[in-house]
Amino acid sequence: MRPWYKNLDWTSLLLWAALVCVGLTAIYSATHGPAREFLLESVQQNFNRQLQWVGISAVVMLTILLLPARFVVKLAPAAYVFCLGLLIAALVFGREVNGAKSWLYIGPVGLQVAEIAKVGTVLAVTALLSRKGARLGNLPYLAGAVVLIAVPAVLVVMQNDTGTALVFLALIPVMMFWSGAVSLPWMALAGAAAVSVYLVIVNPIYAALFVALATVGMLVWTRSRAMAALMFVGVGLVATVAWFGLFKVLEPHQIARLVAFDNPQAYRETAGFHVIQSMLAIGSGGLFGKGFTNGTQTQLAYIPENSTDFIFCVIGEEFGFVGTMVVLLLFAFLIVRLASLGVQAGFALPRLFIAGVTGIFLVHVIINIGMTIGLMPVIGIPLPFVSYGGSAILANTAMLAIALNLHARRDEFAVYE
Amino acid sequence: MPTLATTARDDARLRFRVFSALVLGVVLFLGARLAQMQIVEREKYVTEAEGNAIETKIVRPARGYIFDRNGILMVDNETTVSVTVTPRYFDEADLPLVAELAGRAAEDVRAKYDQIVDRSPYQEAVLLENVPFWTFARLQENQYRLRGINFREDQQRRYHGSARLTHALGYVNEINADQLDEMREQGYRLGDRVGKTGIELEYEAVLRGRVGRQFVLKNVHGMEVESYEGGAQDVAPQSGTALTLTVDSKVQALAESLFVNKRGGAVMMDVKTGGIIAMVSAPDYRLSIYEDGFTQAEVDFLYRNPEKPDFNRATMAALPPGSTWKPFMAAVALQEGMITPETTLYCGGGYVLGRLFRCHGGVHGDIAVRDAIRVSCNTFFFRLMNDTFVNERHPEGIRMDLDRWGGWAHRFGFGQLAPIDIPNQGPGLIPDSSYYDRVYPAGWGPGYTVNLGIGQGNMGVSPFQLARYTAAIANGGSLVTPNLVMAQTDPATGVTREPARPRARPVGVEPRNLAVVREGMMDVVEGAGTARRARIPEFGDFPKILVAGKTGTAENPRGKDHSVFIAYAPADDPQVAVGVIVENIGYGGTTAAPISSLMIEQYLRGTTTRPDVIQFVRGQRSVGRI
Numbered sequence A: 001m002r003p004w005y006k007n008l009d010w011t012s013l014l015l016w017a018a019l020v021c022v023g024l025t026a027i028y029s030a031t032h033g034p035a036r037e038f039l040l041e042s043v044q045q046n047f048n049r050q051l052q053w054v055g056i057s058a059v060v061m062l063t064i065l066l067l068p069a070r071f072v073v074k075l076a077p078a079a080y081v082f083c084l085g086l087l088i089a090a091l092v093f094g095r096e097v098n099g100a101k102s103w104l105y106i107g108p109v110g111l112q113v114a115e116i117a118k119v120g121t122v123l124a125v126t127a128l129l130s131r132k133g134a135r136l137g138n139l140p141y142l143a144g145a146v147v148l149i150a151v152p153a154v155l156v157v158m159q160n161d162t163g164t165a166l167v168f169l170a171l172i173p174v175m176m177f178w179s180g181a182v183s184l185p186w187m188a189l190a191g192a193a194a195v196s197v198y199l200v201i202v203n204p205i206y207a208a209l210f211v212a213l214a215t216v217g218m219l220v221w222t223r224s225r226a227m228a229a230l231m232f233v234g235v236g237l238v239a240t241v242a243w244f245g246l247f248k249v250l251e252p253h254q255i256a257r258l259v260a261f262d263n264p265q266a267y268r269e270t271a272g273f274h275v276i277q278s279m280l281a282i283g284s285g286g287l288f289g290k291g292f293t294n295g296t297q298t299q300l301a302y303i304p305e306n307s308t309d310f311i312f313c314v315i316g317e318e319f320g321f322v323g324t325m326v327v328l329l330l331f332a333f334l335i336v337r338l339a340s341l342g343v344q345a346g347f348a349l350p351r352l353f354i355a356g357v358t359g360i361f362l363v364h365v366i367i368n369i370g371m372t373i374g375l376m377p378v379i380g381i382p383l384p385f386v387s388y389g390g391s392a393i394l395a396n397t398a399m400l401a402i403a404l405n406l407h408a409r410r411d412e413f414a415v416y417e
Numbered sequence B: 001m002p003t004l005a006t007t008a009r010d011d012a013r014l015r016f017r018v019f020s021a022l023v024l025g026v027v028l029f030l031g032a033r034l035a036q037m038q039i040v041e042r043e044k045y046v047t048e049a050e051g052n053a054i055e056t057k058i059v060r061p062a063r064g065y066i067f068d069r070n071g072i073l074m075v076d077n078e079t080t081v082s083v084t085v086t087p088r089y090f091d092e093a094d095l096p097l098v099a100e101l102a103g104r105a106a107e108d109v110r111a112k113y114d115q116i117v118d119r120s121p122y123q124e125a126v127l128l129e130n131v132p133f134w135t136f137a138r139l140q141e142n143q144y145r146l147r148g149i150n151f152r153e154d155q156q157r158r159y160h161g162s163a164r165l166t167h168a169l170g171y172v173n174e175i176n177a178d179q180l181d182e183m184r185e186q187g188y189r190l191g192d193r194v195g196k197t198g199i200e201l202e203y204e205a206v207l208r209g210r211v212g213r214q215f216v217l218k219n220v221h222g223m224e225v226e227s228y229e230g231g232a233q234d235v236a237p238q239s240g241t242a243l244t245l246t247v248d249s250k251v252q253a254l255a256e257s258l259f260v261n262k263r264g265g266a267v268m269m270d271v272k273t274g275g276i277i278a279m280v281s282a283p284d285y286r287l288s289i290y291e292d293g294f295t296q297a298e299v300d301f302l303y304r305n306p307e308k309p310d311f312n313r314a315t316m317a318a319l320p321p322g323s324t325w326k327p328f329m330a331a332v333a334l335q336e337g338m339i340t341p342e343t344t345l346y347c348g349g350g351y352v353l354g355r356l357f358r359c360h361g362g363v364h365g366d367i368a369v370r371d372a373i374r375v376s377c378n379t380f381f382f383r384l385m386n387d388t389f390v391n392e393r394h395p396e397g398i399r400m401d402l403d404r405w406g407g408w409a410h411r412f413g414f415g416q417l418a419p420i421d422i423p424n425q426g427p428g429l430i431p432d433s434s435y436y437d438r439v440y441p442a443g444w445g446p447g448y449t450v451n452l453g454i455g456q457g458n459m460g461v462s463p464f465q466l467a468r469y470t471a472a473i474a475n476g477g478s479l480v481t482p483n484l485v486m487a488q489t490d491p492a493t494g495v496t497r498e499p500a501r502p503r504a505r506p507v508g509v510e511p512r513n514l515a516v517v518r519e520g521m522m523d524v525v526e527g528a529g530t531a532r533r534a535r536i537p538e539f540g541d542f543p544k545i546l547v548a549g550k551t552g553t554a555e556n557p558r559g560k561d562h563s564v565f566i567a568y569a570p571a572d573d574p575q576v577a578v579g580v581i582v583e584n585i586g587y588g589g590t591t592a593a594p595i596s597s598l599m600i601e602q603y604l605r606g607t608t609t610r611p612d613v614i615q616f617v618r619g620q621r622s623v624g625r626i
Helices: A010-032 A034-038 A046-066 A069-093 A113-129 A139-158 A162-179 A184-202 A204-222 A225-249 A252-262 A272-285 A311-345 A348-372 A390-408 A410-415 B008-040 B042-053 B092-102 B106-119 B133-141 B177-186 B198-202 B249-258 B296-304 B322-336 B369-375 B378-386 B402-411 B433-439 B446-454 B463-474 B511-526 B592-605 B611-618
Strands: A095-097 A100-106 A109-112 B054-059 B073-085 B125-131 B149-159 B172-174 B193-195 B212-218 B224-227 B242-245 B264-270 B276-282 B345-347 B350-353 B355-358 B365-367 B485-489 B548-554 B562-569 B576-582
Touching: A010 A046, A010 A311, A010 A390, A046 A390, A069 A100, A069 A113, A069 A139, A069 A390, A100 A113, A109 A113, A109 A390, A113 A139, A113 A162, A113 A348, A113 A390, A139 A162, A162 A184, A162 A348, A162 B008, A184 A204, A184 A225, A184 A252, A184 B008, A204 A225, A225 A252, A252 A272, A272 A311, A272 A348, A272 B008, A272 B042, A311 A348, A311 A390, A311 B008, A348 A390, A348 B008, A390 A410, B008 B042, B042 B054, B073 B133, B092 B106, B092 B125, B092 B133, B106 B125, B125 B133, B133 B149, B149 B193, B193 B198, B249 B264, B249 B276, B249 B592, B249 B611, B264 B463, B264 B592, B276 B592, B322 B369, B322 B378, B322 B402, B322 B446, B322 B463, B322 B511, B322 B548, B322 B562, B345 B378, B350 B378, B350 B446, B355 B378, B355 B446, B365 B369, B369 B378, B369 B511, B378 B446, B402 B433, B402 B446, B463 B511, B463 B562, B463 B576, B511 B548, B548 B592, B562 B592, B576 B592, B592 B611
Parallel strands: none
Antiparallel strands: A095 A100, A100 A109, B054 B212, B073 B125, B073 B149, B172 B193, B212 B224, B242 B485, B264 B276, B264 B576, B345 B365, B350 B355, B548 B562, B562 B576
């Protein structure tokens, strides 16, 4: 049996470090460049505070890596309850920031509890689904997993932080997919339904074409007329309902935030403003960017929240296509690498936990980068490891550390299997 | 349905591959969009992002100075200072202090400040416009404790010396909407001041200079943050070209003083170059009234005054020349061969054509052309206008019909506009047969046109045209191209250049014929003629200046006659020519002649020696309201 530290995946750690460095660079530019004088004093501190949080996260990571795998597994129920407690506490004692009651202050330190809650939730769902019964496609297990995810999601919605709640809900298909409890054609149906809703917003004609293509694809793949019919009827119905809901039933101002990304000019003065400015920043960056702290959009305050949710604009504007692709590829490598570690670990628990973690990272990357380039609605969630935000970097690092711990100590799992 | 994976491990491998494909798809999807935005459509985004952040500010250059022919400064610029405030940086509690330092009422300053804040708290805006220097000095001393207070400099025209030169210089004022539409491409912006009339208008393109550009970055609030690329792209303004006028400001000032209480105009011209030495139109006004905006009294004066002070009588008047027309008739008759210098015509005290056209001064008897000019015999010139002459050159007979008369008038520059830079000219009136057909539809005959022979009736000339015509007589037959600007000097390099002008045009009268006319005109002043008041006698070390001229008294059916005089001097070596019309004041010899004489003396001697004549001229006034 190899000692755990020889099994440790240094590639993932390097990717983590690279993303953290990119983030610190971008945060520095956003808060210490010429833009500094227009920022609130609290925002000017973002770089220094992020630096402290990175230090704390590194300590936490080291601590987690040193813990025995068994401890991590045993911790799951307690961690889940603790996280629920945090969420409830935030609802009761929390402070409202930007209309969302998601901050809990412990002394001078503010925590965005929804970020922390992700760790506990993924742990708990993983622990549940890695039991033998679940792998046989046992419905109660699956229903239990959905409940485990839905409870914190509802609490987060009650905090008025819908964006983060969506990330929780995204865990459901991710875990279904990796648990092996749902066959791939059925996963494809669910995925097609999601894509069709997205396409309805972009252009209903695309959605119709997609449904037709997906139906044919399903028939060719599974050779099952029933699945193809389900694809056509089911996904078609979802798309139609989405189309009715978005464009016929709801008033334009109600769906503005959701659909503005597709045609920001039409919402120029309201929901589209951030999208336009953000796209101008990234587009004008060109191939190599305008240079560190030289972005006019970034430094002249045209982009709000550019050290947190819109950090990708800073990278796009000041480091250009090269910078954005580097970040995108770092994430892709990290996510695929982690997933491969999960498969390599050979046991359900590490694989499922890592599945949850990669799923969360992937959803964050798609939505966060997508919203800055007009491909996704503006949902205020951070870019993992890059955006400013202590709770987020702490939670994401902790999840990464747990994943690496489970992978490094995979041999110990034979005990439980 | 066959299972896709047989073991859990294989299933996990498969799902990993699907998941990896999904991640790859996401990377391709987002990467394609990024490539489209950052590489393919970069230009579009750059343009818009720059439009967002980069503001082009126009830096106005100093307008060109204007000097007289002797290098005396007539017009330059003065800096005006406005106090600006940027509310975001400004502490409202300082408002009373600002008001106190500026010596303004606190409520007024507060009201203005509130307006500015309403518009935008981030943009610098003018709080106190055109403050006096001491206000600027006091505020500047205290600027260190008045955060957000700043100063903006602007320039306006400042006029020097006692010569006003109102109409020739013209005025500068804020650009209006119509001009802005036309001139926006040349970089004009709202609030710019442009030449509206006179030289300021004619030479706007060179006087203005090259506009500078400053690129600054502004933030989302519209606030200027810093210069773009450290000012590397900025273009410094270039001051406007300085103009040296042909005008002699001393002659101009004297002429203006002589026109006090009068209505009319005078032009003095260099007979060789056509340079305008003086151009007076009375009544006039000080151009400085355009400084600092108008008061109601000033608006009333400029636009409601029946005397029309804005009307340039020197160039736009169309009044009959009276007897100053006679040298023209004499020159044309000699050239056409109707008469010789010795031909005598009989004056019996008048000319009968349907009715009696009187000659003044009684019966002149047989009179030749020189004397006819000297005594201003009307009969002689009526005959030239209407009789048919038969002589050796014209055995068939020749008669001055209307078309022949008009053709010659045009050759002498009447009835048309002179080329180049003389602002707001009027063509005057040289009638032709179609004109008479129009005015007298019932029919007309020689009785209607014979008056034209003595410069009366349906014709009009300006003092400017008279001066040019006189110059042509004096210089031996060249119709010079008049000009107001002698040289243009680039203030940065000091390089001076003289603008190219069309060459003088021969009027088509031989010098020997003009010499005869000149002899007659010299007798008008120096002999027993009608303009002895125009003589310039010797004085101390100054030798006598011989003056040649011709008086005119234009009959005015609606009021007192206009006093007209043309002159050139020195008669033996002509250098300058003058044309003067003073409206509603009487004989040409009484008013216009001494004015011309004094202007000539001032120009040739650099001073005047006859205070009594000056006194006499100033004491006269045009009849009617001034």
